[in-house]
Amino acid sequence: MSVVTPPRIRLLLAAAVLVCAELQLGKSGWASDPGPWEVGAVLDVAASSRDMAMGARSHGLQVGHSDLLIRGPLGAPFAAEAIFAGHTVHGRLEHHVEKFSLRTRTLPAGLSAMAGRFASQIGYLNEQHPHTDDFSERPLLYRGFFGGHWFDDGVRLNWTAPTPFYLRIGAEAFSGRQLIKNSETAQRPGAGVVSLKTGGDLNVSNSWQFGLSYLNNRRRSPAHHHEEARGDDHAHGAEFNGKHVWVSDFVYKWSPNGDVKSQQLRLIGEHAQVSGIHPESGSRRHAGSTLAAVWRFIPAWEIGVRTDWLSVNRPELHHEDGVTGLEFGAARLREDALMVAYKPGHRQTYRMQVSRQRASGMAADDVFSGAAKHIVQFQVIFGFGAHSAHSY
Amino acid sequence: MRTAINFLLGVAALCLSGTSWALTVFVCEPEWGALVKTLYPKADVFSATHHLQDPHHIEARPSLIARLRSADLAVCTGAGLELGWLPMLQARAGNPRVQDGQSGMFYAASVVTLMNPTLGVATPFSGDVHREGNPHIQADPHRLLKVSTGLRDRLVQLRPQDAQEINAAYAKFQQRFSAAIVKWERRAQNLKGRWVVTQHASFDYLWAWLEMKPLADLEPRPGTAPTPGHLDQVRQRLAQRPASAIVIAQHHDRRPAEWLARQDAARNTPLIIIPATVASMSHDALMEWFDAVITALTDQIR
Numbered sequence: 060m061s062v063v064t065p066p067r068i069r070l071l072l073a074a075a076v077l078v079c080a081e082l083q084l085g086k087s088g089w090a091s092d093p094g095p096w097e098v099g100a101v102l103d104v105a106a107s108s109r110d111m112a113m114g115a116r117s118h119g120l121q122v123g124h125s126d127l128l129i130r131g132p133l134g135a136p137f138a139a140e141a142i143f144a145g146h147t148v149h150g151r152l153e154h155h156v157e158k159f160s161l162r163t164r165t166l167p168a169g170l171s172a173m174a175g176r177f178a179s180q181i182g183y184l185n186e187q188h189p190h191t192d193d194f195s196e197r198p199l200l201y202r203g204f205f206g207g208h209w210f211d212d213g214v215r216l217n218w219t220a221p222t223p224f225y226l227r228i229g230a231e232a233f234s235g236r237q238l239i240k241n242s243e244t245a246q247r248p249g250a251g252v253v254s255l256k257t258g259g260d261l262n263v264s265n266s267w268q269f270g271l272s273y274l275n276n277r278r279r280s281p282a283h284h285h286e287e288a289r290g291d292d293h294a295h296g297a298e299f300n301g302k303h304v305w306v307s308d309f310v311y312k313w314s315p316n317g318d319v320k321s322q323q324l325r326l327i328g329e330h331a332q333v334s335g336i337h338p339e340s341g342s343r344r345h346a347g348s349t350l351a352a353v354w355r356f357i358p359a360w361e362i363g364v365r366t367d368w369l370s371v372n373r374p375e376l377h378h379e380d381g382v383t384g385l386e387f388g389a390a391r392l393r394e395d396a397l398m399v400a401y402k403p404g405h406r407q408t409y410r411m412q413v414s415r416q417r418a419s420g421m422a423a424d425d426v427f428s429g430a431a432k433h434i435v436q437f438q439v440i441f442g443f444g445a446h447s448a449h450s451y
Numbered sequence: 452m453r454t455a456i457n458f459l460l461g462v463a464a465l466c467l468s469g470t471s472w473a474l475t476v477f478v479c480e481p482e483w484g485a486l487v488k489t490l491y492p493k494a495d496v497f498s499a500t501h502h503l504q505d506p507h508h509i510e511a512r513p514s515l516i517a518r519l520r521s522a523d524l525a526v527c528t529g530a531g532l533e534l535g536w537l538p539m540l541q542a543r544a545g546n547p548r549v550q551d552g553q554s555g556m557f558y559a560a561s562v563v564t565l566m567n568p569t570l571g572v573a574t575p576f577s578g579d580v581h582r583e584g585n586p587h588i589q590a591d592p593h594r595l596l597k598v599s600t601g602l603r604d605r606l607v608q609l610r611p612q613d614a615q616e617i618n619a620a621y622a623k624f625q626q627r628f629s630a631a632i633v634k635w636e637r638r639a640q641n642l643k644g645r646w647v648v649t650q651h652a653s654f655d656y657l658w659a660w661l662e663m664k665p666l667a668d669l670e671p672r673p674g675t676a677p678t679p680g681h682l683d684q685v686r687q688r689l690a691q692r693p694a695s696a697i698v699i700a701q702h703h704d705r706r707p708a709e710w711l712a713r714q715d716a717a718r719n720t721p722l723i724i725i726p727a728t729v730a731s732m733s734h735d736a737l738m739e740w741f742d743a744v745i746t747a748l749t750d751q752i753r
Contacts, residue, residue, distance in 0.1 A: 166547065316503045318505065443572060449510070451513060
């Protein structure tokens with residue numbers, strides 16, 4: 060299932076698609092035209108005053124989640140999309156294929172399917188593109204349980220109900236290798252997700268969405284060796300995981316008369332619970348929550364606050380006097396963030412964010428060793444070429 | 452038990468009889484809803500946006516996905532106007548009828564020529580660039596006539612059994628609207644050659660039709676919010692060459708235009724705020740809207 064292509068082939072593919080894109084441009088419109096191919100790029104650069112625990116951005120000037128996107132129709136029945144993404148960690152570039160997928164467009168009865176590599180629709184934020192995030196770091200629960208942004212190789216089937224309100228039921232099966240890099244088990248598929256999304260408008264100014272999703276994770280990472288130093292583990296993959304992950308999410312948005320450009324208030328809350336964290340963990344769990352409020356008070360300007368917490372019981376192997384014992388390192392991390400963003404157009408975002416972290420619990424110093432008192436970040440996001448449509 | 456069976460039979464009948472019901476039409480902007488209602492009053496029309504919203508800045512809300520899910524036909528402007536949200540609705544709705552290239556997806560911009568097509572790649576600083584051209588075509592009545600022809604063809608294709616009815620409504624609309632255009636043009640004689648300060652190129656087709664001249668735009672680039680520096684440049688240009696009016700759409704932020712009007716208070720340049728599209732989808736809405744726009748301009752520009 061995994062889509063592994065050597066760089067040269069990737070380049071050739073990209074070039075071929077670009078040629079297609081150019082050929083397609085300018086003749087859009089006639090009835091049987093399934094639409095043009097598009098090419099776009101996003102550049103995200105941020106300066107951070109220091110590293111933070113579980114953070115995706117290291118201190119100094121770094122390239123954040125930046126990507127090159129190519130997408131378009133493959134005849135009437137399919138749409139294809141590829142995203143090549145990269146970011147720097149301590150000045151070193153890391154890159155990966157984030158999306159390489161085929162989506163159906165003409166299945167009947169509200170069905171749609173996807174295959175290839177793509178982001179799971181678990182939770183609210185995961186399937187959204189990071190450049191549209193309201194804060195410069197994803198919520199703690201995403202960083203802790205999904206490696207920030209979980210994309211994987213797999214298949215998806217969604218059904219949108221023919222109801223007057225929105226109701227989507229979806230099922231996904233993934234290899235799970237992007238979630239748990241090194242697994243003690245080798246089951247396939249490694250991870251399955253079922254999810255439900257529903258939502259609607261209360262009136263012209265108020266709208267909402269609720270989601271509930273469940274991840275069945277059949278892969279298991281080895282218990283942490285207590286003596287190991289915490290290196291620069293910025294690789295994607297869940298730092299804390301378990302067999303069962305439940306996520307519920309709620310979004311509420313208010314704009315006077317639905318005029319989102321002038322003013323908008325967004326409230327976003329998510330809660331995740333992870334159980335089955337180890338065969339001997341008993342009832343111990345991981346859990347995390349995020350609650351954010353963002354207010355666009357005049358066109359182009361937004362201010363937002365977010366509070367996050369993450370509570371974990373990390374399975375750890377302790378070696379003492381030649382005897383190996385299993386313990387669970389209990390720790391809790393709290394993070395608060397305040398941000399101001401200026402978005403003069405669709406393709407520019409300038410953000411300043413101040414965050415604060417506090418770790419507590421028996422194993423806090425070990426599990427969340429880098430918890431930072433205060434972090435200041437300046438972030439700039441630029442978009443080039445084709446611009447993606449955003450989800451709610 | 453019997454009620455349960457009756458209920459299930461009822462549900463099955465509902466599902467099977469779906470296509471013989473009224474044509475369900477999803478329109479991205481209300482002007483197309485008004486046009487659909489004019490040509491085919493039987494249609495069940497839902498508009499994703501209204502005249503107080505900026506059609507560039509709409510979210511792919513759950514309610515809109517649900518609406519598109521059940522549509523037989525979607526009528527949108529195209530030319531990139533809805534690119535921030537419509538593709539997401541299409542991807543999420545799971546409705547094969549309204550995907551690009553299908554007969555249930557009609558783009559108004561595909562049957563007219565557009566002003567100001569642009570070339571080159573969009574950079575972060577180029578604003579809302581529409582390669583195909585300015586998508587705000589609803590403000591040109593001549594182009595609306597052309598769109599009505601394309602839309603008539605599409606409606607007939609989807610509802611051949613009602614072709615006669617649609618053609619009759621189309622002929623009546625063409626005749627009434629063409630006559631109205633002559634009247635509007637006569638009333639707007641005095642506006643010819645007048646300079647206006649505008650916002651977001653929203654009414655470029657209106658200026659071209661009435662032969663008025665846009666002097667400056669409050670947005671540095673279409674889709675980029677007005678900045679103090681740019682507004683000051685507009686003020687300087689206005690000082691050198693007086694304009695007959697500052698005209699913005701109802702959904703624009705009024706503050707920049709009001710600031711400019713205050714700066715120009717000595718000359719008493721009027722600030723005219725007009726809706727960018729129809730306020731309702733009644734079959735007379737388009738006529739009423741153009742009437743109101745022409746009245747607002749001719750009353751306040753002397």
